[in-house]
Amino acid sequence: MTGRTRTTKGAARRDPVKNRERILGAALAEFSRHGLGGARVDRIAARARANKRMLYYYFGSKDDLFLAVLEASYAQIRSAERALDLEHLDPRAALERLVEFTWEYLLAHPEFTALLNSENLHKGRHVARSRRVRELHSPLVEMLRGILKRGAQRGLFRRGVDPAQLYISIAGEGYFYLSNRYTLSRIFGRDLMTKAALATRARHNRRMILDAVRR
Amino acid sequence: MTGRTRTTKGAARRDPVKNRERILGAALAEFSRHGLGGARVDRIAARARANKRMLYYYFGSKDDLFLAVLEASYAQIRSAERALDLEHLDPRAALERLVEFTWEYLLAHPEFTALLNSENLHKGRHVARSRRVRELHSPLVEMLRGILKRGAQRGLFRRGVDPAQLYISIAGEGYFYLSNRYTLSRIFGRDLMTKAALATRARHNRRMILDAVRR
């Protein structure tokens, strides 16, 4: 008999924080792989090495869990965006960096795209009740506003570009290509996800956005 | 055949073609509303005023039905694309028309977007086994190639624009905005689907694409 009276079985027991996090991670994987409708509570619990009951204990319901996953995903991308340090770059370089960041984030986080598609399929009914998501507006729009302003002042960019519209274009360039990777690859008859194809697309994106602000 | 009465109970009986079509239409609605995983076979049957068994009689399985819906949707947009008559327009007008068409099609057919998202969530496993989808490549790429060529010859456009990449950008501009309408509206704190917002976006799209080919 040691001081431990309880035998744990692999997963960290009696560590609520880690348990919660493991469930959240498992849920992210499941929801992004199968969508909200196709996700299975059992699989989430199994993947998290947690009791199914715990899932309800921590999150209340499948829908609430989905929202929690969404919020965590938004928080993560916002955090990454905030880490961008563009002020010291010249406007063109800053804009390029922003385009690259967006592309690379979507490329590295296909779960995020999948999650957004699920949420929009359900008419945004989860984010609608989330104050947190509402507050997690992207800092990129404001960053863009600053870059555009600096660029215009220096005569590099044309005036009158709407940073919100441009932000949507920046995201859209990557989003459509990456989210629809399978159908597009099938229709074009070639793999859009090869290294070469991705590099080509990244170049195209940069050019598209820079051309959009050209004088 | 005279006008003999028919004892039907709502749906047109003994009209296989129409019954099949009704099922397909109901399935399109259901799949685009709830995704593949969330779609319910019972609801499709009910909406089609058909016996649930008929659905399997005609299509074999839920997955096969989903593929049939996808194929029909692709066929429809391809048909609409083919109806575009751009050769007689000057290159700039032709390009604008093409951008407008794409935007308007996505706007008018949100089911198509939803369907594509579902299919890509499932890694394109349905289109992968469809020869028909493979053959239904968009004529827009070739149209674009022609427009770009004419524009370059006349000195209106720069040379070297890849029509496939540009096609993806044209689609992407509208796709991201419309597909993510709910989350974006929530995050921006304003309705992106008002008449005014849509008009603004349409203008932005046209300009983006025209700027991309500018010399």
Add this chain to the structure above:
Amino acid sequence: MTGRTRTTKGAARRDPVKNRERILGAALAEFSRHGLGGARVDRIAARARANKRMLYYYFGSKDDLFLAVLEASYAQIRSAERALDLEHLDPRAALERLVEFTWEYLLAHPEFTALLNSENLHKGRHVARSRRVRELHSPLVEMLRGILKRGAQRGLFRRGVDPAQLYISIAGEGYFYLSNRYTLSRIFGRDLMTKAALATRARHNRRMILDAVRR
């Protein structure tokens, strides 16, 4: 345009007798492979290259079809039994021949065994309503009676052997071995259906029966 106005498609159409027979043969295969409960009307129709409706046209129902199959199977074995010509053999040889015939028939017609098992699972409810089956009593019992009598008269066999009981033993020797071939092979850990194993069993059967009538 030839004299034929109707195009047939493989199966002999407009030949009711053959169609009926093909259905019966397909049903025999299906029922013996899957049992009454596991048999599928669709598979029978497909195997018979017949329209499913025809099956009902000819036989009325799945149960009636099962009975028809049973009756045909009984008729066939009775016919084979009747073809046995044992009168001119000496009693021992006649008895051996009868044992061999029974063993070989069961070995060659596993469907018959399967059918009987199905029918007995259902408490004989099909044969109960069949006058034909009632009338198709085996001639073997009478043959046996004759053989036993001749053998006893010649002092070869003991008196008082009940031909009905002996008939059941003759059948039982083979039936249990062959009907339970899979479970027995599994439990004994060896294949009971090899040529050698079958020969050994056949020898054993003959000896068992001859020993049973020994003085």
Add this chain to the structure above:
Amino acid sequence: MTGRTRTTKGAARRDPVKNRERILGAALAEFSRHGLGGARVDRIAARARANKRMLYYYFGSKDDLFLAVLEASYAQIRSAERALDLEHLDPRAALERLVEFTWEYLLAHPEFTALLNSENLHKGRHVARSRRVRELHSPLVEMLRGILKRGAQRGLFRRGVDPAQLYISIAGEGYFYLSNRYTLSRIFGRDLMTKAALATRARHNRRMILDAVRR
């Protein structure tokens, strides 16, 4: 633990062992009555006063449940066989006892016969994947071997009788008669299951087997 009341609704709740056993018992009844194909999961659940879901919780699938039933049935007969105490009996009495036991077991447990028929109809595909069934070989063969040896040593039985073949004959004598009780009764035109008929058959069996080992 005091005598606190429990709110159950008929079946003993929260007693996994008993619930599992009740399901197994209900499944045995259903499978032996209707065969594997004809058995209904709903009926099993109803008979077990259990939720249909529990059946899958405990056994995984209908097929797995069928195997569990088979294994339990084999275990039961093996246990009964093992309880036979034949060593102290003289060889002839021991052999008679063994024949009687087999006959009486089959007579008392028609479900076992029905189960075996079902399993063999399906080509033994369940027992094939069961290690447990493989290990549950009958002790009767070894018992028989001992009896035959003792009998031969005392000059009561002939030498060279194969205990495995004889075991199959012992079982076969009863199996065919009892398993085919309905068809045989119909064909013979008399009830084979009356007390008198059964006694006659039991006598016949004993004699058959004893004659088979006679010198």
Add this chain to the structure above:
DNA sequence: GATGAATGAGGGTTCATTCAT
């Protein structure tokens, strides 16, 4: 005789969730 289309009931199975401990 023969056919494709249609049907309602029910098949086995799985769902998200909650109970009792």
Add this chain to the structure above:
DNA sequence: GATGAATGAACCCTCATTCAT
């Protein structure tokens, strides 16, 4: 905090059968 056992509704699919032609 944590767990195995339990639940009813609903899932996709298939059944034997019949309709209209």
